[in-house]
Every structure is written in structure tokens, then in C-alpha cells.
Amino acid sequence: MPLVQHPEYPEAALLRLEESVPCRETQVSTLLSIFGERQHFSFPALFIYGHTSSGKTFVMQTLLKTLELPHVFVNCIECFTSRLLLEEVLRQLQHLSPTEDLPPPPPPSCDTFNDFIRLFKQTVTPKLQDQTVYVVLDNAEQLRDMEANILPGFLRLQELTERNVTVVLLSEIVWELLRPNTGCCEPLPLYFPDYSIGHLQKILSHDHPPEYSFDFYAAYVNILLGVFYPVCRDLKELRHLAALNFSKYCEPVVQGAANERDTRRLWKNIESHLKKAMQTVYLREISSSQWERLQQADGEPGQLKGLSAHAHVELPYYSKFLLIAAYLASYNPARTDKRFFVKHHGKIRKINFQKKHEKTSNHLLGPKPFPLDRLLAILYSIVDKRVAPTANIFCQITSLVTLQLLTLVGHDDQLNGPRYKCNVSLDFIRAISRTVNFDIIKYLYDFL
Structure with a gap:
């Protein structure tokens, strides 16, 4: 589904955006509708949620950078205290509007949320007031461990600062688990669903090496997803597995024993290899280089078989x-x-150990x-x-x-x-x- 044309943004930027974030056209179109025009006030707070590796962070970063929208992007895991979080927002905000012919200002010092509001008003220059500034807080579930006024304060940031600002919260949990007990302004929710197997096939196929054809790598990705998709839906993990095992898949082609269309022989060569790789999904018991050396020594006697480091x-x-x-x-x-x-134990009736009712x-x-x-x-x-x-x-x-x-x-x-x-x-x-x-x-x- 192509992106809907928006009069505020040039067509070239929308085309670049569509190529950069495949299979997320619906979510991007929704965000563009919510953002509206640059100079107009947008919705005060958005809450974007979904499972890990569903594209939340990547889509938001790509959208803001491609359309050149002024924004602040903070990871709440790195800024694990309220002071670090508030000072990092102010520091990035200072770099959005640098003063000409003047040295960069010193890092802001912010102890309370009242100080943050005061400094925020001072930092947003008249140049920035003409368009919406987006404050994106990634891993927003970490805000639950901070002071009780941090999350409600960010949700009301547009009202408290009287500036054209929109706060975007990115989280892996639903809003009901993040909502503070003291009550707050409700953000506008937007759900990012998991990628389907067709979406993963399309995304992973774009990573094909230049020395091989697109169809050859797409066939490899199809085999890989057939093995790993029932147990792993994480795009990052699947991308790592695809890069790690591709050399084994194309080994017969490199040796001249098969061509790119001989899928039967290619599958036979990699089948046992992928079964061993199933043991390392999410575990990281050995490094990628160790795994490659292990498979290169697969046919040598006395070499280690299997993957478990616990063995x-x-x-x-x-x-x-x-x-x-x-x-x-x-x-x-x-x-x-x-x-x-x-x-x-004496005589035990056999009926006790029949498993016919166990599915x-x-x-x-x-x-x-x-x-x-x-x-x-x-x-x-x-x-x-x-x-x-x-x-x-x-x-x-x-x-x-x-x-x-x-x-x-x-x-x-x-x-x-x-x-x-x-x-x-x-x-x-x-x-x-x-x-x-x-x-x-x-x-x-x-x-x-």
C-alpha cells in the first residue's frame, strides 16, 4: 500500500520514506495524518506500542529524519534517572537551535521538573516556535521507575510550556500497564503489529549480497523462515541468522557442485546446519566467529559437534x-x-500410566x-x-x-x-x- 500524498511534504521525501520502511505504510500514513502541517499544533502526546522488533523505533527515527522535522530522541534505558532524562532532552534541544557566532552553551543542570519547564521555554527559540518539536522517549516503560510526576508532566508538556511540542512514547507494553495511578492526560495510542511471514520475507530479501541475484537470496530467506519462523518472530534475530548461515547455503554454488536454481541440492546441504543453528536462537552461547569455525571443522574427526557451551x-x-x-x-x-x-512399590495398576488422554x-x-x-x-x-x-x-x-x-x-x-x-x-x-x-x-x- 503506497503512502498517501501529503501537501506539506515533497513527493521525493515520501518516496524515500516508503523505500526505507517497507511493510509499515499504514502506520506511516497514520503518523503523517496526526502530525499535520509543520506550523500547526499537533496532538499533545502519542503512545506507540508493539512487541520488540516491530519497527517502532526505526519508523519514528526514519520518519523524523527523512522529513527533517525538529526532534529530540532519548532512550530511557540510557537515561535511567529523571535528572539524566531531563538534562538529555534539554541538551538535544539546544543543538536544534544553535546560536550563530557564539560558543555552544554549557550543559544544562536540571534538578526538578519545574526547572525543566522553565529551561524548556528558554531553549525553544522563536525559530523553533514556528513548527512542531517532537520529543520521542524510547523504552518509555522505564518511566514507571522514576518520580511520579515525570510521566504526567511529559504528557502535559504542550500545555505546561505553551509551546508547539508533541511527546511520543515508544513502549513494548500496553498503556494500561504504564498509566500512572495519579491520573494524567491520555495519549493517542497507535499499535504496531508483528511482521507477518510475508513481511519478513520482503524485508530480509532486501539484504541480498550484490554478487548474488535477488531471486537466489529470496529463495534462501524462504527456506530460513520455514525453519525459524515457528519459534522466532524477532526481525533482528532472523536477520542475524540469515547473515550467519548464508555462506553455508551457497557453498555448493561456490564449489561448482550446483547452480543457483538447484534448490533441492542447496536445501540438502544446509538442512543439518540449520538444525544445529536452532539450538542457538536467542542464546548467544558462542560468538558468530566461533560458530563459523565450528561448522568449517564439521567434517574433521575429533572436532566439537553441537553448539551447547554447557556440554x-x-x-x-x-x-x-x-x-x-x-x-x-x-x-x-x-x-x-x-x-x-x-x-x-507393590502392584500398580497399569491404567495409571496410560497416556491416551494426554495430548x-x-x-x-x-x-x-x-x-x-x-x-x-x-x-x-x-x-x-x-x-x-x-x-x-x-x-x-x-x-x-x-x-x-x-x-x-x-x-x-x-x-x-x-x-x-x-x-x-x-x-x-x-x-x-x-x-x-x-x-x-x-x-x-x-x-x-
Whole structure:
């Protein structure tokens, strides 16, 4: 959908804007309608929200820069206190209207929001008063941690300063979670939906290397999205994965074993490669250069296979059994403990362990939290000799939490005690089990 022509902005600028922000024409047209003409007062406050990597920050920056609108852009994560935030807004505002033949003014000092209003009026020169100034606050959910008057004050900035200013809040949360309890002027909301698979295909295809054709790279992006789209919708992560794995995809073409249209052979070459890359989505366990070296050494004997950096961690003897017990407690229903860990449990009806009414395996549903006493009970059952619950055992549990192999949940509940979840994968726990000669598959409910 092309952008609607706007009499205030030249056609060339709108064409550049349309090329720079693909698949966001609807949102850009809405923003242009809200902004209106430069010299007219715009809406006092806008609230733009959507999931991460939905184009909020990029669209707003591109729109303001392409149309050369005076603006201040502040990241609230970097300016994590109210003083840093207010002073950064004033500092950028000073650079919008530099005074000729005079040295740059000293950085402003602003302790309260009343000082900010006074300095804001002084900084907005008559030249800036002829057009709307946009104050954009990215990651606006961080304003909840500042003084109670900061967010309501910014929403009323146009009224308090009596200047032509519009505040734009960019956030990943909905307005109901950000609205202050004291009440405030409601901003105009604008939602940025997630990119569809067609949008991602179009955006990622524009990154094709110049030495390869557009259709060849588009076919690669289509294969990549077919693998990663069900588990990852993040545009930045997908763009990183596309750049990281493209050399492996075009390897047969470089070697002369296939041409660009031989998609069957290209897919066969990269299929196992992408399955390994699935293990690193969002994790960043190894760097990109390490991943490339790992795949180059794929065919050499003795080289490292797989990606998990945890597979090479050295743990104490009982820590391995603690981690195994935690995995069993996370993925086995509590009602099956008697069958697996009690030697003389008597006769148990088989109907208790039929899974015909269960639609999904426990491994697909993810780890479940378990109490500390259940963890220790399973530990005592799988270790050959009796282990006393000494301080050493509890310290090793704490170490596993520190290593992020276990997660502590519900630690504020003093009545039931601490509860944990196991964070490791099945491949990792099988590798740990082999080091202590323990066949964990025999004790997992999903593999009965």
C-alpha cells in the first residue's frame, strides 16, 4: 500500500520514506495524518506500542529524519534517572537551535521538573516556535521507575510550556500497564503489529549480497523462515541468522557442485546446519566467529559437534546427580515417582500410566516447578549410596542456580519452601548422565 500524498511534504521525501520502511505504510500514513502541517499544533502526546522488533523505533527515527522535522530522541534505558532524562532532552534541544557566532552553551543542570519547564521555554527559540518539536522517549516503560510526576508532566508538556511540542512514547507494553495511578492526560495510542511471514520475507530479501541475484537470496530467506519462523518472530534475530548461515547455503554454488536454481541440492546441504543453528536462537552461547569455525571443522574427526557451551562444563560428582534429579522432577509427573524410585512399590495398576488422554508430552510443555524435598528424595533414590543432607549438598544446589542450570521460583513463599525448575536440554542431561553411568531415559515418563 503506497503512502498517501501529503501537501506539506515533497513527493521525493515520501518516496524515500516508503523505500526505507517497507511493510509499515499504514502506520506511516497514520503518523503523517496526526502530525499535520509543520506550523500547526499537533496532538499533545502519542503512545506507540508493539512487541520488540516491530519497527517502532526505526519508523519514528526514519520518519523524523527523512522529513527533517525538529526532534529530540532519548532512550530511557540510557537515561535511567529523571535528572539524566531531563538534562538529555534539554541538551538535544539546544543543538536544534544553535546560536550563530557564539560558543555552544554549557550543559544544562536540571534538578526538578519545574526547572525543566522553565529551561524548556528558554531553549525553544522563536525559530523553533514556528513548527512542531517532537520529543520521542524510547523504552518509555522505564518511566514507571522514576518520580511520579515525570510521566504526567511529559504528557502535559504542550500545555505546561505553551509551546508547539508533541511527546511520543515508544513502549513494548500496553498503556494500561504504564498509566500512572495519579491520573494524567491520555495519549493517542497507535499499535504496531508483528511482521507477518510475508513481511519478513520482503524485508530480509532486501539484504541480498550484490554478487548474488535477488531471486537466489529470496529463495534462501524462504527456506530460513520455514525453519525459524515457528519459534522466532524477532526481525533482528532472523536477520542475524540469515547473515550467519548464508555462506553455508551457497557453498555448493561456490564449489561448482550446483547452480543457483538447484534448490533441492542447496536445501540438502544446509538442512543439518540449520538444525544445529536452532539450538542457538536467542542464546548467544558462542560468538558468530566461533560458530563459523565450528561448522568449517564439521567434517574433521575429533572436532566439537553441537553448539551447547554447557556440554563442556565440569560439575562435581553430586552436582551431576542433583541436576539429573532436578530434570526428572521437572519433566516427570509427581504421581509417577513411586513407580520409578520406590523399589518395593507393590502392584500398580497399569491404567495409571496410560497416556491416551494426554495430548502433549511433558517435554513439549516445558519444565514444571518442584519443591526441594522432592528433589532430595529423587536424589537419594538414584545415588548408589546414602547421601546425608549436609551443607555441602545445599551449597551445590545454590551453585547450580548461580550457573543458571536451575531456576529458583517462588522463593518468597515461606510456607511451602523454595521451588526450582531445571533449565537444561535433554541432550545436555543425557551427556551428563553418561559421565556417571546413569541411563536417564529409563526414568523419563515421556519415553515409557
